[in-house]
């Protein structure tokens with residue numbers, strides 16, 4: 310269970326999150342919808358542990374553990390995973406080397422031994438096939454020269470291999486055509502389960518046609534301003550964010 | 560030029576010249592004495608003040624006796640590769656494999672006359688004057704040598720020594736070979752070694768140099784001459800260098816010769832590594848690529864000086880020189896001085912130098928996958944440095960360097 314309470318965050322003196330409170334239960338798929346600039350990516354980075362944000366107040370707990378006292382890598386080892394809105398390209402680092410380092414780092418943090426290479430290869434191959442990721446992509450450096458869709462599929466591949474307890478998907482749909490969106494959504498849906506919480510962040514309702522949420526939260530100016538069932542997303546699609554936009558009466 | 564009074568070290572070298580020195584050794588020595596140890600006032604030595612650094616000159620290393628051979632043997636682990644071993648700069652057949660059992664390969668003790676011209680450089684003069692006991696490795700014309708030959712430079716001394724290795728590798732026309740040089744002579748003493756490479760027409764050599772523990776003060780001179788269409792690919796991995804200057808003098812003498820030089824220096828502590836290149840395109844249609852990378856932690860100091868010269872007759876020259884530094888500490892520094900001297904009008908030449916830090920976003924991305932900060936940093940450092948190995952065509956040599964680099968990064972605490 311992810312519990313965020315009264316979170317206040319600023320960067321470079323600019324306040325971005327203003328007392329955000331949110332709980333996502335195990336097994337739940339929660340969606341956050343919000344206009345651009347409302348702080349959605351900031352929220353995902355702060356939960357994942359990026360160091361350049363200043364957390365002024367509030368708490369973030371995963372299964373009762375205080376995440377704010379943990380490094381980004383420790384959070385990952387506790388089972389947190391972030392699908393980046395803009396996955397990074399890392400020249401010179403082979404994708405397979407990266408995947409192996411990530412899997413084994415998390416295993417070591419849990420006191421397990423490294424995954425034997427043949428098992429690793431088998432797992433990667435199986436997961437890649439489901440996501441339509443070619444052997445050629447796996448041979449390239451991490452995300453280098455990948456299309457937007459390929460990068461997102463690679464994110465879901467990592468998620469499938471690392472089997473997180475809780476995943477945040479930051480605008481997974483951005484830069485995806487409909488086929489790529491379907492492939493990624495299928496990958497995510499396959500990872501739904503009663504033990505795993507998902508927080509799906511999006512600007513558009515479209516994504517939620519493919520990953521149907523249990524609950525929808527609306528975020529505006531750094532906090533959750535409204536929560537409801539899936540019908541809330543449809544209402545937003547019809548009315549737009551005008552009433553939540555910067556400057557609108559609260 | 561301002562004449563400097565001889566330093567103590569200059570004087571000390573005077574006592575090292577053996578009584579039985581040949582006339583040409585005496586001539587080289589006189590040239591060295593005239594120039595003296597280079598100081599920062601000499602432009603090409605501006606960043607590596609050898610005169611200030613070399614305070615004492617240890618005794619000349621003698622040809623290895625049983626005791627020093629056994630010291631060296633102790634350091635020489637088992638290897639599946641064929642090895643040529645030098646001890647304190649002397650070719651040591653007793654410790655070496657018989658590479659001449661490979662068809663097309665011959666090895667012999669070097670004679671003075673084997674070495675053709677060398678660049679005008681005081682340390683090359685000193686090396687010519689004082690070196691004894693080097694080898695000449697010959698690869699016959701047309702021979703294609705598949706097994707990797709390894710040259711291992713060790714010390715057998717128990718105390719500081721001055722070492723002057725001087726070896727020659729010659730490839731006949733169309734010959735091909737891959738050679739790894741492992742320099743592990745230890746921290747103590749003074750080293751002034753010289754390697755000469757001559758490539759015949761259409762010959763191809765891949766050469767990797769692993770510099771593990773260099774002397775307290777060490778000079779390495781690499782001189783190469785490429786005949787028409789010859790290809791030389793050479794990459795050096797430098798680490799643990801208290802004070803190293805590695806200087807390259809390369810002439811692309813024949814038409815269409817190709818040179819790929821690369822280097823990665825992984826430096827910490829007060830390490831100082833200076834790579835100085837003098838590359839001369841002496842014929843048309845030559846191609847040269849030089850890429851040197853420096854990982855600089857603690858108070859490390861990296862120096863890159865590269866000069867590509869293209870005389871008027873070397874039309875259609877294609878040259879690119881690049882130097883990059885990865886700064887891991889605010890106290891570390893890189894001085895880069897790439898230069899082009901172009902007198903031909905139809906050429907494509909360029910150079911660049913850049914210094915970066917570890918990318919915080921990339922680091923964060925790796926960390927969110929559970930990779931702890933230190934490991935994530937090493938992954939990025941490795942990626943930064945390892946791409947210079949791609950200058951080599953030999954997969955085996957590239958892998959050797961990759962393994963070495965990850966071992967170095969595993970041992971060093973850089974960040």
Ligand SMILES: Nc1ncnc2c1ncn2[C@@H]1O[C@H](COP(=O)(O)OP(=O)(O)O)[C@@H](O)[C@H]1O
Pocket residue numbers: 320321323325343344345346347348349350351352
């Ligand atoms: N590193 C930063 N420095 C300054 N302002 C930032 C930084 N990151 C985000 N912001 C600002 O914070 C606000 C929220 O951004 P973001 O979290 O990316 O919103 P969203 O993901 O909802 O579009 C924006 O106004 C953005 O310009």
Ligand SMILES: [Mg+2]
Pocket residue numbers: 349350351394479480
């Ligand atoms: Mg965003």
